[in-house]
Amino acid sequence: MSNYYNMPKLPTENSPKVEIFVDDKPVMVPGDTNLLEALKAVGIETPHVCYHPYLPVSGNCRQCLVEQEGPRGRMLVIACYTPVAPGMKIYTPASSARVKNARKATQEFMLVNHPLDCPICDKAGECTLQENYMEAGQNESRMRPEYGKNYHGNPAHQFIDAKGQLRGGKHVDLGPRVLLDEERCVQCDRCVRFMRSIAGSEQLQLAGRADHTYITTFPGEKLDHEYDLCVTDVCPVGAMTAKYFRFQKRVWLLSHTPTISMDDSLGANIWLDHADGHIYRVMPRCNPEVNRSWLSNTSRLAFQNFDKNRLPSMGVHKVTFGNGKIALVVGGTCTLEDLAALRMLKDSLGDRAEIFGGSLLKVGAPDGIAKSGDPVANRAGMKLLGFADVSEFMKRASEFESLVTVNADLFGEDPSAAKMLEKINCRVALSPFDDATVKEASIAIGVRHWSEVQGTMVNSLNILQKLNACPVCPDEALWTPYAALSYMAGKKFECASEAFKKAGEYAPVLAGLTYDAIKNTGKLLEGGNA
């Protein structure tokens, strides 16, 4: 069982290098971490099931065994819970048959009563057991067919299948979003540790002992937490499955687009997993600085509305405004490219135009996991490019004669603001969705959603992050917001990098940067973490 104190120390760029001997060869590894991470840093992968870099070390799966030279000879130790010490001598399966056999035996035990469900298992294709089997196992089955599989876990869910095998717990309803397959569970207790240490709400527990162990909730309680879908990510096997993705698509048919979740100013790094023009699921993308491996349910399930209630493509034309003042308002999901294009539109309109950014939604408190609570994702970017807050605009709304909103659903966010905004005669709305502001607008222009554009955003930690376009746009003729805005300004941006260059002209910290210079985990801008 894990306790609260043994979070693994992960190697960083500043880790001191120490020399250890792996298979009698000297290698330099990060010195302040565990052996598993140290070996990973020099390119030696160790199969593991229960170890997770962002969860406390539990060390119960015994899959990451290596041999260490000690005072009493060479002993098998688990790599995930052995700290690196200078000069230690380690033997991996490359040189030690004992390690190889030990790992193989561990693997065999783990698979004894694991059902042969791979063809119908949602995890198949990204399952740790499958990977480990190919790497460390490859045993021949010693199963005696007259016994078959014997599931001893939760006695309430046991049944005898058509072949006479004792099976159990195929779909246990854990909560509103997660289903548990008790039979597939290998009792790594990652989900228990996640709920205890990361989510901070101990809703899952291991019950029983030895091979009678099973995962359960407290009697009468359900697994229900803002981060409960993360247990399906950390589950190394197909035991925890998300109801929304269950049986939707085999994972090897999905393509992955790395991007940023634009519904929160922390900008959680995500994978958009898509196939045949639809997003099927959203997975967290590991970024140690931002969201680690976690993603809130809100960000994860938001994709279900990405292709609903969309505006069709329509001819973008230059809008001629009246003589009065013009307010240009951007919403939180606008990328830096959109902001630069809007700033260009402002310059072309002269002094009578003013730019505002933000939303009328309430700013919450950060939860310390993967949300900052601020619904305006690109707030830091707006500050960089000199956008005033939208509350400023609401105070002086009566001054303006025209209003241009980009991805900003002012009417929908605060219905009480509608009365004030309705006095503005000319209302132009650029939005991917047919929302309340579009319904009230005199001119509406459909644009691409943030999941379908390339761009950049600055998150609340002052990290510049890259969005990539996922090829799921319902209408290929839709314009990106930056293209539409720059066209209205008189000089259309043909690609996102052109708009990013323009953003560099407005914000000196962005000058000289290119998309290639931004790593997958983002780039910390000058000035450090805000």
Add this chain to the structure above:
Amino acid sequence: MRVIKQKPMTWGERLYIFEALRGLFTTIKHAARGLFRYETLPTISYPEGQPEVRNTYRAKHRLMLRPDGTPRCVACGMCAAACPAHCIFIEATASDDPRIEKKVKRFDIDHLTCVFCGLCVEACPVDALRMDTKEIVFEHRTRDEFVATLETLTAWNPKDYPDDEQSQVAPGGTKNAEARKVWGMEVK
């Protein structure tokens, strides 16, 4: 390498007329055989005569059935993954039977794209897909009709497969009642 030297034509062959008559004789011979000794010809007068098809021939697909009449298919998508022509389209859903997790909602095989390689049959982990229907003729009026759906793939009669035990387990088969007893076992 063997080199075959072409022999020069003889004087009689070079005259052409005798050789032409000889060729004509062969044609007339076969024409006469078709008129008077038709049964000795190897040609089948299709469609009146039908060729003999073995059950190992890779013909139209069928989906095997469980004793309760549901398709055996668990919608794992292995056949679709193995298919080189990408002609199998599967959608899955949760099963109503508590012992079975996944069942198939849509199972389409586009026989216009299918290359009848039989890899899908090899790939099936539950022996749900077979190609032993001996149906080798595909004639339809529209393209859509060439797509075999779940309904058409499961609409087969166990009486057409008298020697196959697995087919007799399906409803209407001789072993169905027996199999049903085992299948309908109490869920603990």
